[in-house]
Amino acid sequence: MIVSTKGRYALRVMVYLAQQSPGAYIPLKQVAEAEEISQKYLEAIMTILSKAGMVEAVHGKGGGYRLNRPPEGYTVGSILKLTEGSLAPVSCTAEGPAACSRSDCCPALPMWEKLDRMIDGFFESITIRDLLTGT
Amino acid sequence: MIVSTKGRYALRVMVYLAQQSPGAYIPLKQVAEAEEISQKYLEAIMTILSKAGMVEAVHGKGGGYRLNRPPEGYTVGSILKLTEGSLAPVSCTAEGPAACSRSDCCPALPMWEKLDRMIDGFFESITIRDLLTGT
DNA sequence: GTATTTACCCAGTTATCTGGTAGGTAATAT
């Protein structure tokens, strides 16, 4: 499994926020109920999105979360990389200290690299707007 | 991570076996040493491949494992599906009892299905022969 | 037949990840 609930929930929340009246702050409780996601678990996800500047948050009554860009300003890839940490389908393409010791003679490495690029290209080519409109 | 060591080791072993003299039986010990894979862990992988008829195994001295088809007779997808169980990048595309309750209204589902088909097509289009020759 | 070499079987282990939960603090509006 390449994408866990964390990333999938994050995507659904972004789509949900995109569907609300522009500029309005939506409380977490409302999002959790509408999307049938545990409120406590969603907290952790929203914090990630908020810290990374994907959404704006305001405290207190009347507060909540809202998008700060138009839906086409968010690629699916940017949200998934943030919440999942990485979209790499195998560890083989990691560089630096985590690199595989057999990378210089591995017959499958070029395949993993190709797959990596394919998946990245796939997710970067889709925006929240595309999910909204079903394009 | 979509492909664990199990599937990656299985691919490397298949490539290794394809490189040996045709028809020869290669003992597990030799494969494990050449590919730097734990002998015990490799046992479990070879058993899967053997039971599924991907390789032939003979017991006793002079025994071991060998391929029973030409390298182009094995797709990477068939080996990975066997050892990994599934190549589905998300659980969302599962059918039957494990199906997602929101599948009828999920804005992201078409994307997951498209990704699923893309990954399957990718792996099914590559054979052990391709890995051997670096095509 | 006995020893050796091999594959095969079953069970346990350690570490990490997933998908949460519990309880409290800080900021904002009324």
Place this chain on the structure above:
DNA sequence: ATATTACCTACCAGATAACTGGGTAAATAC
């Protein structure tokens, strides 16, 4: 002051990954 909201720290149970150990069964060599 109170209610509402986001934010923070910590914990937890179950699953999975990646092995490891201790055997048994089959085939060959002597």
